[in-house]
Amino acid sequence: MKGVAYCVLFLIAFALNVAAQDSHSYANPSAVRVRHVDLELEVLFDQKILKGTSTLTIERASQTEPLILDTRDLQIEKVETSVNALNYTPATFTVGTSDKILGAPLTIPLPARTTRVRIHYSTSPSASGLQWLTAAQTAGKKDPFMFTQSQAIHARSWIPLQDTPAVRVTYSARIRTPRNLLAVMSAENDARTPRDGDYRFRMRQPIPSYLIALAVGDLRFRSLGPRTGVYAEPQVIDRAARELSDTERMVVATERLYGRYRWGRYDILVLPPSFPFGGMENPRLTFATPTILAGDKSLVSLIAHELAHSWSGNLVTNATWRDFWLNEGFTVYLERRIQEAVYGRSRAEMEAALGLRDLQEELATLEDRDEILHVDLKGRDPDEGFTDVPYEKGALFLLHLEQTFGRARFDRFLQSYFNHFAFQSITTEQFLAYLKQNLLDKHPAMAARVPVDEWINKPGLPASAVRPTSPAFARVEEQAQRWLRGEITATQIPVATWTTQERLHFLKFVQSALEPPSSAGGPADGSATQLSQTERSRLMGELDRALNLTRSGNSEIAFQWLLMSIRNRYEPAYPRLEDFLLSVGRRKFIRPLYQELAKTPEGTERALAIYRRARSTYHPIAVTSIDQDLKWPGQ
Numbered sequence: 001m002k003g004v005a006y007c008v009l010f011l012i013a014f015a016l017n018v019a020a021q022d023s024h025s026y027a028n029p030s031a032v033r034v035r036h037v038d039l040e041l042e043v044l045f046d047q048k049i050l051k052g053t054s055t056l057t058i059e060r061a062s063q064t065e066p067l068i069l070d071t072r073d074l075q076i077e078k079v080e081t082s083v084n085a086l087n088y089t090p091a092t093f094t095v096g097t098s099d100k101i102l103g104a105p106l107t108i109p110l111p112a113r114t115t116r117v118r119i120h121y122s123t124s125p126s127a128s129g130l131q132w133l134t135a136a137q138t139a140g141k142k143d144p145f146m147f148t149q150s151q152a153i154h155a156r157s158w159i160p161l162q163d164t165p166a167v168r169v170t171y172s173a174r175i176r177t178p179r180n181l182l183a184v185m186s187a188e189n190d191a192r193t194p195r196d197g198d199y200r201f202r203m204r205q206p207i208p209s210y211l212i213a214l215a216v217g218d219l220r221f222r223s224l225g226p227r228t229g230v231y232a233e234p235q236v237i238d239r240a241a242r243e244l245s246d247t248e249r250m251v252v253a254t255e256r257l258y259g260r261y262r263w264g265r266y267d268i269l270v271l272p273p274s275f276p277f278g279g280m281e282n283p284r285l286t287f288a289t290p291t292i293l294a295g296d297k298s299l300v301s302l303i304a305h306e307l308a309h310s311w312s313g314n315l316v317t318n319a320t321w322r323d324f325w326l327n328e329g330f331t332v333y334l335e336r337r338i339q340e341a342v343y344g345r346s347r348a349e350m351e352a353a354l355g356l357r358d359l360q361e362e363l364a365t366l367e368d369r370d371e372i373l374h375v376d377l378k379g380r381d382p383d384e385g386f387t388d389v390p391y392e393k394g395a396l397f398l399l400h401l402e403q404t405f406g407r408a409r410f411d412r413f414l415q416s417y418f419n420h421f422a423f424q425s426i427t428t429e430q431f432l433a434y435l436k437q438n439l440l441d442k443h444p445a446m447a448a449r450v451p452v453d454e455w456i457n458k459p460g461l462p463a464s465a466v467r468p469t470s471p472a473f474a475r476v477e478e479q480a481q482r483w484l485r486g487e488i489t490a491t492q493i494p495v496a497t498w499t500t501q502e503r504l505h506f507l508k509f510v511q512s513a514l515e516p517p518s519s520a521g522g523p524a525d526g527s528a529t530q531l532s533q534t535e536r537s538r539l540m541g542e543l544d545r546a547l548n549l550t551r552s553g554n555s556e557i558a559f560q561w562l563l564m565s566i567r568n569r570y571e572p573a574y575p576r577l578e579d580f581l582l583s584v585g586r587r588k589f590i591r592p593l594y595q596e597l598a599k600t601p602e603g604t605e606r607a608l609a610i611y612r613r614a615r616s617t618y619h620p621i622a623v624t625s626i627d628q629d630l631k632w633p634g635q
């Protein structure tokens with residue numbers, strides 16, 4: 001009797017989960033569900049492969065259906081099944097045809113009472129989720145380095161599993177590496193483990209596959225606080241520890257807003273510069289680009305962002321990539337709240353204003369279907385649907401709710417949302433139902449002021465959206481205008497007193513003033529003055545001499561300046577542009593620079609000449625994007 005009741009409950013639980021059909025996975029979790037992944041992998045730098053086994057613990061709602069896993073470019077050697085987790089017997093399996101975006105399904109018929117499936121496999125040297133760095137690509141120049149990047153659908157290129165965020169697993173791993181290197185994972189890491197090339201990990205909380213992560217290299221650890229710390233190469237560790245010294249304060253501030261941090265430790269791994277993203281919220285161990293090490297903590301909002309994912313994303317997870325805005329929109333909103341709590345209101349305002357500007361510029365270029373929060377990604381690579389919309393439009397939606405219902409009420413709502421859906425993967429529909437029940441229906445008069453359907457399902461920004469402004473930026477614009485009108489020289493602009501955010505705004509504002517009126521944007525002051533090429537070069541040179549922009553050590557400033565330099569054909573910055581593209585792999589920086597170059601025939605030639613040298617040092621995810629942009633042969 002108890003068995004029957006249990007079975008019914010089990011089926012209901014499965015049925016509820018079917019709701020989220022993930023168009024980016026072949027898996028059939030409503031019939032067979034993976035609960036735990038146990039990895040035994042050897043990291044073979046010579047061959048650029050991982051080799052070993054993945055043992056999956058499964059639960060079955062159907063006794064007849066096979067297990068279907070996602071794979072991409074995996075060499076499957078052998079599959080075994082077990083009913084008791086002790087004795088394994090060989091099993092049959094088939095690998096289906098490979099789709100360019102999804103990879104290939106691995107189908108394994110299951111004998112009765114199977115509880116474990118073990119797959120013996122190795123990865124391909126060109127696995128989309130792995131990057132293998134030569135010693136020359138590291139700070140130390142002595143040892144190779146490797147790291148994984150599983151989001152969105154790259155876990156399948158290094159582990160055969162149900163690669164959908166709707167399925168959560170616990171995991172354990174034994175990783176073997178060359179003796180002098182250290183392996184770290186998005187799991188419990190022992191910072192004092194002997195460096196013997198044999199490392200064990202456990203992740204006890206259920207997480208989606210895109211959060212399984214591994215990195216191997218010559219790494220050191222430095223503690224930052226009671227439950228925070230940083231890993232980096234020896235040459236970088238001191239700089240990293242100084243830059244990230246506010247991390248513990250950020251954790252405390254976030255807990256105060258949204259409830260207890262549920263993952264034990266929060267450590268950060270600072271990767272070599274080829275890391276394709278700014279940051280990746282791997283649980284217990286954020287992966288971060290070294291380009292945030294500006295020397296003055298000015299770019300640590302990235303840490304606030306990745307930390308915020310410990311609530312929005314890792315605790316409550318988007319069930320499919322259509323629901324990505326649930327991860328990123330919430331996270332950008334939280335990020336700004338953390339910035340406000342730790343660095344004050346002005347800093348948070350500036351970052352929100354910069355975000356809005358970027359969003360508006362991007363909206364001017366996007367198709368309607370990409371401006372929708374609940375975006376339709378069927379048949380598309382989720383990596384390519386990567387825009388500011390889920391991030392900034394998502395955050396503006398939450399800001400609209402906050403301002404309509406009041407901060408105190410909205411904070412309580414968010415905290416209860418995180419608790420209610422903790423360790424679950426949810427769809428946009430589930431969020432909307434929860435929002436309706438717990439906020440909108442309780443305050444109908446206020447709810448009438450938020451066009452929820454328009455926010456979620458329509459392109460653009462609702463007319464009633466809050467548009468964040470920054471008083472500090474208004475002052476920056478005044479100075480910029482005075483300089484553009486020739487009332488002051490560049491050396492009289494009070495840049496020395498400005499923060500990085502004010503400098504960035506200054507550069508963006510000046511760029512829109514220099515822009516020929518025909519192109520997107522036009523002069524920011526509404527004037528129709530068209531500047532000649534000589535005039536623009538002169539202004540760029542004056543700025544450069546006064547503000548030392550070409551040599552800026554701040555990656556965001558350098559990026560903005562280099563982008564402007566291409567647009568205004570400011571040739572003195574070209575050598576730095578080349579250096580930058582050859583040394584940094586962060587897609588957010590390099591992709592727009594190549595795209596900007598590719599707008600003219602001479603620029604295209606320069607882009608191709610640089611890309612020819614740089615391509616092999618970039619991550620597969622960046623290469624896929626830039627190959628398309630530059631129509632690289634073979635694409």
Ligand code: BES
Nearest residue numbers: 151152277278279280281301302305588
């Ligand atoms: N989870 C994302 C990175 C990501 C998204 C990787 C989609 C693969 C697919 C991460 O939290 C993120 O948003 N990083 C941003 C930085 C952030 C401050 C906006 C980045 O890398 O630029």
Ligand code: ZN
Nearest residue numbers: 305309328331
């Ligand atoms: Zn994010």
